[in-house]
Amino acid sequence: MATQVVVLPASLAGKFEGSFAYDTLKDRLPLILTRVIDTLHRHKNEFFEEHGEKGIEAEKKAIAYLSKLRNELQTDKPLIALHDNLPDTILWNQHLEYHRNLSNEPPSWFQSPWLYTECYMYRRIHEALVQNPPISEFDVFKEEKSHGFFESQQAIIVLSTYLQELLKNIEDLDEKHLQEEFLKLFQVSLWGNKCDLSISGGKDNSQRSNPFQALEGLKSFILVDHLEKVWSLLINKKKTTAQTTRIDIVLDNAGFELAADLVMADFLLASKLATEIHFHGKSMPWYVSDTTKQDFNWTIRQMKSANHKWMSRCGVSWEGNLKKGVWVYQDHLFWTLPHEFSSMAKVSSDLYTELHKSNLIIFKGDLNYRKLVGDRKWDFTVPFHQALNNFHPAPLCSLRTLKCDIQVGLKPGQGEELTHSEPEWMIIGKYGIIQFDAAS
Template structure:
């Protein structure tokens, strides 16, 4: 399908669709978990209940710090059901309303309290796991650098599915077999010339751990001079990484962990920089980047976007034909860009002809397949 005539945006008005199941089934489960994890006051509980009872898109309260932005973004959709508006927009709206209900941005005792904090804490790797990572990382040093690189990209790509002890001698072949698009070779060509690499994070917890180890490798091996790790400015999509989540993970490394010490030192020295922007919690796609982020990405040797949500924001949350060119769809992006994504939603571009016909019917939402795609 031509990029200059893009297909419709995905919506949730088909009850049998994956998008509808997220709003209908996943969102109530998320609210129930927040209510179970936190002793929220009655007003917060009522606000969360109301969010589920009435799916109508309405303006944020006038005292919300960002109500003017949401007035502008929501103006085409006010009065409609979340099931009737673009799916990506509806998801973002749900999480913004959830943060308002729990008082995250509002003055008071619950200001700044991550409603997903208990879930994230439960997913932090333990000391034994981190020691295994260090030991396996040390073992990787004896492999050729290209084998180290392949193993670390596989771990960063698969997240929770990857063996976080990096026992990849047994799992790497299967991980590669489940790649439906694989530009890994081009990825490493882009990561051979120094400069600055932007890594736009996805999840915290165990999925963040291989990202941090990959960043350590890039700096230690001299593949890059600097890394910017971009994180969310507020809790979003349950497990998305914040600055606090990165620091919590680094603090869990044992005191004698060389990886932990190097990453901490890199943050102090500025060769690893944490970056955030309000854009990351806006119902927008990367085609609508603010000038500041566009300048950062334009100046970078490569921007690596992790995860399914960032992929949807990169290519557009639309019903693309799967053979649509990834390079064409992402041609607007201000610099070279790579997507490392475990496929967990309907949006797909860049497949070779005939690939989808060989995959199971549920492959787009099963989390069993992945993509490494590069433009630049």
């Protein structure tokens, strides 16, 4: 059985100092808000140059809004309704009413499920900008994402070089060697998920080392490895049908992780394990480093214009894939709602119907995992299929490094043994999972 995870009230914090949920609210979220405020302040001159006094006035109002938001968080004030009248505003306010009805009082920052309050904070950050034109489109996290990309450039060069050399002979690879490359690139995509700026509070968390050199040593840290099942699904489909094979990738972080995902996607297309790939990103700046359409396009432009032939070759190829329609980028407001994915069919039936067309959905990262299984304190041995709570639009796979205290599908005693030997194993990003559900 599972019990709902709630954020502990401040009065109990001393007894539960190890609670990742409480620490996130107490420490990380105010830190992120402070960095957002600082970012806006540092761009004051830019706003003035582009928009004159209106830009300065908008910057002041946005900072005042965010300062008030930070105080609300730190003093456990009730959560309030949104007022920006965007397409998702009604859904957010309905969800607030739902939580109010659960407890017969307004939910507050320290008394609510932490996935909800964390998502709520990022949505309020967006409201601070949206309500203050002409800086409404400013991405307060763009600097961190750009920095993460450039600081990881040597690792991206290694990836690009490896891919381009691989593609020269990919049609000559036998099945065994194709599988080896498949396993390798999926593992690089998995460990790329370490580069998460929401966990580091926006501080540098780039990939600087050769991503291939560490793979062998990291295998023992993959707690659930269903990659062979994913391979079997795709290779059998390739052998038995001439029709399209569609793979959907629900993206997580921009920067190195996105580059690793794009390399993996290029390989899947070139190897004919997929004939079309749909990428799903966020429709607004989210969780500091999550990928938006702007980040996706910016990354491909940076690759294309790079002063390195293999990076540039990747960028040109990826731009071509988008133009040919074999790569498709999509965003949807559901990805930035606080709802678990089990409610997708009801809340956003159009997205569920779209995902139902897929032959494999790859969910990247911690936030997607939390929404896949629900932000609950599951028993470690609860089957992944059960925890998905009837969310089965298509076969799906979660690639995730562990950065929150939720995990299902482990062997009996595995979680308890890890807890005994390494109490913070669930939150430090050291361990990973490749967890598959066949949706049958």
